[in-house]
Amino acid sequence: MGDGRTTNKRDAEATAERILHCAQEVFHKRGYDGATTREIADRAGVNIALISRYFGSKRGLFEKAITPYLSLERFFDEPVESLADRLADVYVHTTPMDGFDPFVVLLKSVSSPDVGPLLIEALERQAIEPLKRVLKGKDKAARATLIATQLAGLILRFRVLQSPPRNAAEREAIRKRLTAYLSALIEVG
Protein backbone atom coordinates (compact mmCIF):
# COMPACT_ATOMS: atom_id res chain seq x y z
CA MET A 1 0.00 0.00 0.00
CA GLY A 2 1.28 3.36 -0.99
CA ASP A 3 4.09 1.92 -3.08
CA GLY A 4 3.99 3.96 -6.24
CA ARG A 5 5.86 1.46 -8.37
CA THR A 6 3.92 -1.78 -7.99
CA THR A 7 0.70 -1.91 -9.94
CA ASN A 8 -2.03 -2.10 -7.36
CA LYS A 9 -4.88 -4.47 -6.64
CA ARG A 10 -7.53 -2.42 -8.41
CA ASP A 11 -5.81 -2.96 -11.75
CA ALA A 12 -6.08 -6.72 -11.39
CA GLU A 13 -9.73 -6.39 -10.52
CA ALA A 14 -10.36 -4.25 -13.57
CA THR A 15 -8.57 -6.79 -15.75
CA ALA A 16 -10.60 -9.67 -14.32
CA GLU A 17 -13.74 -7.64 -14.91
CA ARG A 18 -12.76 -7.08 -18.54
CA ILE A 19 -12.10 -10.79 -19.00
CA LEU A 20 -15.53 -11.61 -17.53
CA HIS A 21 -17.27 -9.21 -19.87
CA CYS A 22 -15.52 -10.55 -22.97
CA ALA A 23 -16.13 -14.12 -21.84
CA GLN A 24 -19.87 -13.42 -21.82
CA GLU A 25 -19.72 -12.23 -25.42
CA VAL A 26 -17.60 -15.11 -26.68
CA PHE A 27 -19.62 -17.76 -24.83
CA HIS A 28 -22.75 -16.15 -26.26
CA LYS A 29 -21.37 -16.38 -29.76
CA ARG A 30 -19.89 -19.86 -29.67
CA GLY A 31 -21.21 -21.78 -26.66
CA TYR A 32 -18.91 -23.29 -24.05
CA ASP A 33 -17.16 -25.94 -26.13
CA GLY A 34 -16.83 -23.72 -29.17
CA ALA A 35 -15.32 -20.83 -27.26
CA THR A 36 -11.56 -20.76 -26.80
CA THR A 37 -9.69 -19.13 -23.97
CA ARG A 38 -7.43 -17.59 -26.59
CA GLU A 39 -10.28 -15.69 -28.23
CA ILE A 40 -11.53 -14.44 -24.89
CA ALA A 41 -8.07 -13.28 -23.85
CA ASP A 42 -7.43 -11.62 -27.22
CA ARG A 43 -10.73 -9.75 -27.10
CA ALA A 44 -9.97 -8.56 -23.59
CA GLY A 45 -6.50 -7.50 -24.69
CA VAL A 46 -4.77 -9.65 -22.07
CA ASN A 47 -2.59 -12.69 -22.10
CA ILE A 48 -4.20 -16.10 -22.14
CA ALA A 49 -2.33 -17.14 -19.00
CA LEU A 50 -4.33 -14.69 -16.93
CA ILE A 51 -7.49 -16.73 -17.35
CA SER A 52 -6.06 -19.66 -15.44
CA ARG A 53 -4.49 -17.25 -12.98
CA TYR A 54 -7.69 -15.37 -12.14
CA PHE A 55 -10.37 -18.00 -12.67
CA GLY A 56 -8.55 -21.30 -12.29
CA SER A 57 -9.80 -22.75 -15.54
CA LYS A 58 -12.06 -22.19 -18.52
CA ARG A 59 -14.85 -23.82 -16.55
CA GLY A 60 -14.24 -21.55 -13.57
CA LEU A 61 -14.50 -18.54 -15.85
CA PHE A 62 -17.74 -19.83 -17.34
CA GLU A 63 -19.22 -20.37 -13.90
CA LYS A 64 -18.48 -16.79 -12.85
CA ALA A 65 -19.50 -15.25 -16.18
CA ILE A 66 -22.72 -17.08 -16.98
CA THR A 67 -24.31 -19.00 -14.12
CA PRO A 68 -25.32 -16.01 -11.97
CA TYR A 69 -27.43 -14.58 -14.80
CA LEU A 70 -29.64 -17.62 -15.48
CA SER A 71 -32.51 -16.15 -13.54
CA LEU A 72 -36.05 -14.98 -14.18
CA GLU A 73 -36.25 -13.22 -10.83
CA ARG A 74 -36.29 -9.76 -12.41
CA PHE A 75 -39.73 -10.60 -13.82
CA PHE A 76 -41.11 -11.38 -10.38
CA ASP A 77 -40.50 -7.97 -8.84
CA GLU A 78 -43.50 -6.47 -10.57
CA PRO A 79 -47.12 -7.67 -10.08
CA VAL A 80 -47.94 -11.16 -11.34
CA GLU A 81 -51.03 -9.72 -13.09
CA SER A 82 -48.80 -8.26 -15.80
CA LEU A 83 -46.32 -11.16 -15.93
CA ALA A 84 -47.70 -12.66 -19.16
CA ASP A 85 -47.49 -9.30 -20.95
CA ARG A 86 -43.98 -8.61 -19.77
CA LEU A 87 -42.67 -12.07 -20.69
CA ALA A 88 -44.26 -11.92 -24.14
CA ASP A 89 -42.88 -8.44 -24.75
CA VAL A 90 -39.33 -9.41 -23.87
CA TYR A 91 -39.13 -12.74 -25.65
CA VAL A 92 -40.79 -11.63 -28.86
CA HIS A 93 -38.64 -8.55 -29.03
CA THR A 94 -35.56 -9.62 -30.90
CA THR A 95 -32.83 -7.17 -30.09
CA PRO A 96 -29.51 -9.00 -29.72
CA MET A 97 -29.45 -7.92 -26.07
CA ASP A 98 -26.07 -6.22 -26.23
CA GLY A 99 -24.28 -9.35 -27.31
CA PHE A 100 -25.01 -11.37 -24.21
CA ASP A 101 -28.09 -13.42 -23.39
CA PRO A 102 -27.44 -16.05 -20.72
CA PHE A 103 -30.23 -18.26 -22.06
CA VAL A 104 -28.64 -18.26 -25.49
CA VAL A 105 -25.43 -19.41 -23.83
CA LEU A 106 -27.41 -22.13 -22.07
CA LEU A 107 -28.95 -23.39 -25.31
CA LYS A 108 -25.55 -23.42 -27.01
CA SER A 109 -23.82 -25.18 -24.12
CA VAL A 110 -26.21 -27.75 -22.64
CA SER A 111 -24.63 -30.64 -24.50
CA SER A 112 -21.20 -29.92 -23.04
CA PRO A 113 -20.10 -32.63 -20.61
CA ASP A 114 -18.06 -30.00 -18.74
CA VAL A 115 -20.78 -27.46 -17.96
CA GLY A 116 -24.06 -29.10 -18.99
CA PRO A 117 -24.94 -30.39 -15.51
CA LEU A 118 -23.94 -27.03 -14.03
CA LEU A 119 -26.36 -25.25 -16.36
CA ILE A 120 -29.23 -27.62 -15.73
CA GLU A 121 -28.90 -27.18 -11.98
CA ALA A 122 -28.73 -23.39 -12.25
CA LEU A 123 -31.72 -23.22 -14.58
CA GLU A 124 -33.84 -25.37 -12.31
CA ARG A 125 -32.95 -23.49 -9.16
CA GLN A 126 -32.92 -19.93 -10.51
CA ALA A 127 -35.66 -20.02 -13.15
CA ILE A 128 -38.04 -22.99 -12.95
CA GLU A 129 -38.46 -23.17 -9.18
CA PRO A 130 -39.06 -19.41 -8.73
CA LEU A 131 -41.56 -19.60 -11.58
CA LYS A 132 -43.43 -22.40 -9.84
CA ARG A 133 -43.55 -20.33 -6.66
CA VAL A 134 -45.35 -17.39 -8.26
CA LEU A 135 -48.04 -19.65 -9.72
CA LYS A 136 -51.26 -20.14 -7.75
CA GLY A 137 -53.72 -23.03 -7.99
CA LYS A 138 -53.19 -26.54 -9.29
CA ASP A 139 -50.84 -28.16 -11.82
CA LYS A 140 -48.03 -25.74 -10.90
CA ALA A 141 -45.26 -27.96 -12.27
CA ALA A 142 -47.08 -28.66 -15.53
CA ARG A 143 -47.88 -24.99 -16.10
CA ALA A 144 -44.33 -23.88 -15.25
CA THR A 145 -42.98 -26.46 -17.69
CA LEU A 146 -45.17 -25.20 -20.54
CA ILE A 147 -44.29 -21.56 -19.86
CA ALA A 148 -40.56 -22.25 -19.65
CA THR A 149 -40.47 -24.50 -22.71
CA GLN A 150 -42.48 -22.13 -24.89
CA LEU A 151 -40.11 -19.30 -24.01
CA ALA A 152 -37.04 -21.50 -24.50
CA GLY A 153 -38.27 -22.50 -27.94
CA LEU A 154 -38.73 -18.86 -28.93
CA ILE A 155 -35.24 -17.97 -27.72
CA LEU A 156 -33.92 -20.89 -29.73
CA ARG A 157 -35.62 -19.80 -32.93
CA PHE A 158 -35.18 -16.04 -32.65
CA ARG A 159 -31.78 -15.74 -30.99
CA VAL A 160 -29.91 -18.98 -31.60
CA LEU A 161 -31.12 -20.01 -35.03
CA GLN A 162 -31.54 -16.30 -35.77
CA SER A 163 -34.87 -16.60 -37.54
CA PRO A 164 -36.87 -13.75 -35.97
CA PRO A 165 -40.32 -12.71 -37.22
CA ARG A 166 -40.03 -11.41 -40.75
CA ASN A 167 -42.07 -8.27 -40.21
CA ALA A 168 -44.00 -6.25 -37.64
CA ALA A 169 -47.32 -7.93 -38.43
CA GLU A 170 -45.91 -11.40 -37.85
CA ARG A 171 -44.24 -10.31 -34.63
CA GLU A 172 -47.46 -8.76 -33.38
CA ALA A 173 -49.45 -11.89 -34.21
CA ILE A 174 -46.97 -13.98 -32.24
CA ARG A 175 -46.98 -11.58 -29.31
CA LYS A 176 -50.75 -11.53 -29.12
CA ARG A 177 -51.23 -15.31 -29.15
CA LEU A 178 -48.26 -15.83 -26.83
CA THR A 179 -49.70 -13.38 -24.31
CA ALA A 180 -53.03 -15.19 -24.29
CA TYR A 181 -51.31 -18.55 -23.79
CA LEU A 182 -49.08 -17.33 -20.97
CA SER A 183 -52.03 -15.61 -19.28
CA ALA A 184 -54.01 -18.83 -19.31
CA LEU A 185 -51.07 -20.69 -17.81
CA ILE A 186 -50.34 -18.11 -15.13
CA GLU A 187 -53.89 -17.52 -13.93
CA VAL A 188 -55.38 -20.05 -11.55
CA GLY A 189 -57.27 -22.76 -13.32
Next chain:
Amino acid sequence: MGDGRTTNKRDAEATAERILHCAQEVFHKRGYDGATTREIADRAGVNIALISRYFGSKRGLFEKAITPYLSLERFFDEPVESLADRLADVYVHTTPMDGFDPFVVLLKSVSSPDVGPLLIEALERQAIEPLKRVLKGKDKAARATLIATQLAGLILRFRVLQSPPRNAAEREAIRKRLTAYLSALIEVG
Protein backbone atom coordinates in the same frame (compact mmCIF):
# COMPACT_ATOMS: atom_id res chain seq x y z
CA MET B 1 -18.03 -59.96 -60.63
CA GLY B 2 -18.08 -63.63 -59.85
CA ASP B 3 -14.61 -63.58 -58.34
CA GLY B 4 -14.96 -65.71 -55.21
CA ARG B 5 -11.94 -64.26 -53.48
CA THR B 6 -12.64 -60.53 -53.40
CA THR B 7 -15.16 -59.47 -50.75
CA ASN B 8 -18.11 -58.14 -52.65
CA LYS B 9 -19.95 -54.85 -52.81
CA ARG B 10 -22.75 -55.86 -50.46
CA ASP B 11 -20.33 -56.19 -47.55
CA ALA B 12 -19.21 -52.60 -47.97
CA GLU B 13 -22.81 -51.49 -48.06
CA ALA B 14 -23.58 -53.36 -44.88
CA THR B 15 -20.56 -51.80 -43.19
CA ALA B 16 -21.59 -48.31 -44.28
CA GLU B 17 -25.08 -49.01 -42.98
CA ARG B 18 -23.68 -50.06 -39.61
CA ILE B 19 -21.57 -46.91 -39.43
CA LEU B 20 -24.62 -44.78 -40.20
CA HIS B 21 -26.66 -46.43 -37.47
CA CYS B 22 -23.94 -46.00 -34.83
CA ALA B 23 -23.36 -42.43 -35.97
CA GLN B 24 -27.00 -41.63 -35.21
CA GLU B 25 -26.60 -42.94 -31.66
CA VAL B 26 -23.34 -41.15 -30.97
CA PHE B 27 -24.50 -37.85 -32.47
CA HIS B 28 -27.66 -38.19 -30.39
CA LYS B 29 -25.64 -38.67 -27.24
CA ARG B 30 -22.97 -36.01 -27.75
CA GLY B 31 -24.02 -33.61 -30.50
CA TYR B 32 -21.88 -32.99 -33.57
CA ASP B 33 -18.87 -31.31 -32.00
CA GLY B 34 -18.84 -33.61 -28.99
CA ALA B 35 -18.97 -36.78 -31.05
CA THR B 36 -15.71 -38.26 -32.28
CA THR B 37 -15.22 -40.37 -35.36
CA ARG B 38 -13.27 -42.78 -33.18
CA GLU B 39 -16.24 -43.51 -30.93
CA ILE B 40 -18.49 -44.04 -33.93
CA ALA B 41 -16.01 -46.38 -35.58
CA ASP B 42 -15.41 -48.31 -32.36
CA ARG B 43 -19.11 -48.77 -31.73
CA ALA B 44 -19.59 -50.00 -35.29
CA GLY B 45 -16.64 -52.35 -34.89
CA VAL B 46 -14.77 -50.91 -37.85
CA ASN B 47 -11.61 -48.95 -38.38
CA ILE B 48 -11.76 -45.17 -38.13
CA ALA B 49 -10.31 -44.77 -41.61
CA LEU B 50 -13.46 -46.19 -43.16
CA ILE B 51 -15.45 -43.14 -42.20
CA SER B 52 -13.45 -40.89 -44.46
CA ARG B 53 -13.43 -43.61 -47.09
CA TYR B 54 -17.20 -44.08 -47.20
CA PHE B 55 -18.51 -40.65 -46.22
CA GLY B 56 -15.69 -38.28 -47.11
CA SER B 57 -15.59 -36.61 -43.72
CA LYS B 58 -17.24 -36.39 -40.33
CA ARG B 59 -19.52 -33.73 -41.76
CA GLY B 60 -20.44 -35.93 -44.70
CA LEU B 61 -21.38 -38.71 -42.32
CA PHE B 62 -23.51 -36.33 -40.26
CA GLU B 63 -25.31 -35.12 -43.34
CA LYS B 64 -26.23 -38.66 -44.40
CA ALA B 65 -27.08 -39.85 -40.88
CA ILE B 66 -29.12 -36.95 -39.51
CA THR B 67 -30.38 -34.44 -42.07
CA PRO B 68 -32.88 -36.73 -43.86
CA TYR B 69 -34.75 -37.35 -40.61
CA LEU B 70 -35.43 -33.74 -39.63
CA SER B 71 -38.96 -33.91 -40.90
CA LEU B 72 -42.49 -33.66 -39.54
CA GLU B 73 -44.01 -35.08 -42.70
CA ARG B 74 -45.05 -38.31 -41.02
CA PHE B 75 -47.54 -36.27 -38.99
CA PHE B 76 -49.18 -34.88 -42.10
CA ASP B 77 -50.25 -38.20 -43.60
CA GLU B 78 -53.19 -38.50 -41.25
CA PRO B 79 -56.08 -35.99 -41.06
CA VAL B 80 -55.23 -32.50 -39.81
CA GLU B 81 -58.22 -32.71 -37.45
CA SER B 82 -56.23 -35.03 -35.16
CA LEU B 83 -52.86 -33.31 -35.64
CA ALA B 84 -52.89 -31.53 -32.27
CA ASP B 85 -53.63 -34.76 -30.41
CA ARG B 86 -50.98 -36.71 -32.24
CA LEU B 87 -48.28 -34.06 -31.74
CA ALA B 88 -49.09 -33.73 -28.04
CA ASP B 89 -49.06 -37.49 -27.56
CA VAL B 90 -45.66 -37.93 -29.17
CA TYR B 91 -43.86 -35.00 -27.60
CA VAL B 92 -45.14 -35.52 -24.09
CA HIS B 93 -44.34 -39.20 -24.24
CA THR B 94 -40.78 -39.47 -23.05
CA THR B 95 -39.42 -42.73 -24.33
CA PRO B 96 -35.80 -42.31 -25.45
CA MET B 97 -36.90 -43.22 -28.99
CA ASP B 98 -34.46 -46.08 -29.44
CA GLY B 99 -31.43 -43.94 -28.81
CA PHE B 100 -31.94 -41.63 -31.76
CA ASP B 101 -34.10 -38.53 -32.04
CA PRO B 102 -33.01 -36.24 -34.88
CA PHE B 103 -34.41 -33.18 -33.10
CA VAL B 104 -32.30 -33.94 -30.06
CA VAL B 105 -29.30 -34.04 -32.36
CA LEU B 106 -30.39 -30.70 -33.79
CA LEU B 107 -30.64 -29.08 -30.36
CA LYS B 108 -27.23 -30.43 -29.36
CA SER B 109 -25.55 -29.36 -32.60
CA VAL B 110 -27.01 -26.00 -33.67
CA SER B 111 -24.09 -24.03 -32.27
CA SER B 112 -21.59 -25.94 -34.37
CA PRO B 113 -20.04 -23.78 -37.09
CA ASP B 114 -19.59 -26.91 -39.21
CA VAL B 115 -23.19 -28.17 -39.34
CA GLY B 116 -25.29 -25.44 -37.73
CA PRO B 117 -26.28 -23.77 -41.03
CA LEU B 118 -26.97 -27.19 -42.54
CA LEU B 119 -29.37 -27.99 -39.71
CA ILE B 120 -31.17 -24.67 -39.87
CA GLU B 121 -31.78 -25.06 -43.57
CA ALA B 122 -33.03 -28.63 -43.21
CA LEU B 123 -35.31 -27.73 -40.32
CA GLU B 124 -36.87 -24.85 -42.21
CA ARG B 125 -37.41 -26.79 -45.39
CA GLN B 126 -38.49 -30.15 -43.95
CA ALA B 127 -40.39 -29.12 -40.83
CA ILE B 128 -41.43 -25.46 -40.67
CA GLU B 129 -42.49 -24.98 -44.27
CA PRO B 130 -44.57 -28.19 -44.45
CA LEU B 131 -46.18 -27.19 -41.17
CA LYS B 132 -47.13 -23.81 -42.61
CA ARG B 133 -48.67 -25.53 -45.61
CA VAL B 134 -51.10 -27.62 -43.57
CA LEU B 135 -52.37 -24.56 -41.70
CA LYS B 136 -55.45 -22.78 -43.00
CA GLY B 137 -56.53 -19.20 -42.41
CA LYS B 138 -54.43 -16.21 -41.38
CA ASP B 139 -51.20 -15.72 -39.45
CA LYS B 140 -49.79 -18.99 -40.79
CA ALA B 141 -46.16 -18.08 -40.11
CA ALA B 142 -46.87 -16.87 -36.58
CA ARG B 143 -48.90 -19.96 -35.71
CA ALA B 144 -46.30 -22.31 -37.20
CA THR B 145 -43.61 -20.55 -35.18
CA LEU B 146 -45.50 -20.98 -31.92
CA ILE B 147 -46.24 -24.65 -32.60
CA ALA B 148 -42.66 -25.45 -33.57
CA THR B 149 -41.10 -23.52 -30.68
CA GLN B 150 -43.40 -25.02 -28.06
CA LEU B 151 -42.53 -28.51 -29.28
CA ALA B 152 -38.82 -27.68 -29.50
CA GLY B 153 -38.86 -26.43 -25.92
CA LEU B 154 -40.47 -29.64 -24.72
CA ILE B 155 -37.91 -31.76 -26.55
CA LEU B 156 -35.21 -29.65 -24.95
CA ARG B 157 -36.53 -30.13 -21.45
CA PHE B 158 -37.63 -33.76 -21.66
CA ARG B 159 -35.02 -35.27 -23.95
CA VAL B 160 -31.96 -33.04 -23.86
CA LEU B 161 -31.97 -31.76 -20.29
CA GLN B 162 -33.64 -35.05 -19.33
CA SER B 163 -36.17 -33.56 -16.95
CA PRO B 164 -39.38 -35.36 -17.98
CA PRO B 165 -42.66 -35.05 -16.04
CA ARG B 166 -42.18 -36.48 -12.57
CA ASN B 167 -45.35 -38.58 -12.58
CA ALA B 168 -48.37 -39.59 -14.64
CA ALA B 169 -50.55 -36.80 -13.27
CA GLU B 170 -48.06 -34.13 -14.27
CA ARG B 171 -47.61 -35.65 -17.69
CA GLU B 172 -51.37 -35.77 -18.22
CA ALA B 173 -51.78 -32.15 -17.14
CA ILE B 174 -49.13 -31.11 -19.64
CA ARG B 175 -50.65 -33.21 -22.41
CA LYS B 176 -54.10 -31.77 -21.86
CA ARG B 177 -53.06 -28.12 -21.88
CA LEU B 178 -50.66 -28.68 -24.76
CA THR B 179 -53.38 -30.29 -26.86
CA ALA B 180 -55.70 -27.34 -26.28
CA TYR B 181 -52.95 -24.89 -27.24
CA LEU B 182 -51.97 -26.75 -30.39
CA SER B 183 -55.62 -27.14 -31.40
CA ALA B 184 -56.17 -23.41 -31.10
CA LEU B 185 -53.09 -22.76 -33.24
CA ILE B 186 -53.96 -25.32 -35.90
CA GLU B 187 -57.61 -24.44 -36.35
CA VAL B 188 -58.42 -21.45 -38.48
CA GLY B 189 -58.59 -18.32 -36.40
Next chain:
DNA sequence: GTCTATATAATGATAGAC
Protein backbone atom coordinates in the same frame (compact mmCIF):
# COMPACT_ATOMS: atom_id res chain seq x y z
C1' DG C 1 -12.38 -53.95 -48.32
C1' DT C 2 -9.97 -52.92 -44.21
C1' DC C 3 -6.29 -51.61 -41.25
C1' DT C 4 -1.57 -49.43 -39.44
C1' DA C 5 0.90 -45.55 -38.95
C1' DT C 6 1.35 -40.89 -39.23
C1' DA C 7 0.71 -35.95 -40.57
C1' DT C 8 -1.31 -31.80 -39.14
C1' DA C 9 -3.63 -28.75 -36.34
C1' DA C 10 -6.02 -27.25 -32.52
C1' DT C 11 -6.78 -26.87 -27.52
C1' DG C 12 -6.32 -25.90 -22.10
C1' DA C 13 -3.00 -25.36 -18.91
C1' DT C 14 1.46 -24.08 -16.61
C1' DA C 15 6.47 -22.93 -15.27
C1' DG C 16 9.09 -19.37 -14.94
C1' DA C 17 10.94 -14.82 -16.80
C1' DC C 18 10.13 -9.90 -16.52
Next chain:
DNA sequence: GTCTATCATTATATAGAC
Protein backbone atom coordinates in the same frame (compact mmCIF):
# COMPACT_ATOMS: atom_id res chain seq x y z
C1' DG D 1 0.60 -8.17 -12.47
C1' DT D 2 1.52 -9.78 -16.83
C1' DC D 3 3.68 -12.23 -20.51
C1' DT D 4 6.77 -15.82 -23.26
C1' DA D 5 7.48 -20.29 -24.31
C1' DT D 6 6.13 -24.79 -24.08
C1' DC D 7 3.81 -29.19 -22.77
C1' DA D 8 0.53 -32.73 -23.08
C1' DT D 9 -3.58 -34.02 -25.10
C1' DT D 10 -6.80 -34.89 -28.56
C1' DA D 11 -8.96 -34.39 -32.92
C1' DT D 12 -9.71 -35.29 -38.18
C1' DA D 13 -7.88 -36.92 -42.15
C1' DT D 14 -4.87 -39.61 -45.24
C1' DA D 15 -1.06 -42.47 -47.54
C1' DG D 16 -0.02 -46.75 -48.18
C1' DA D 17 0.42 -51.76 -46.50
C1' DC D 18 -2.16 -56.05 -46.35
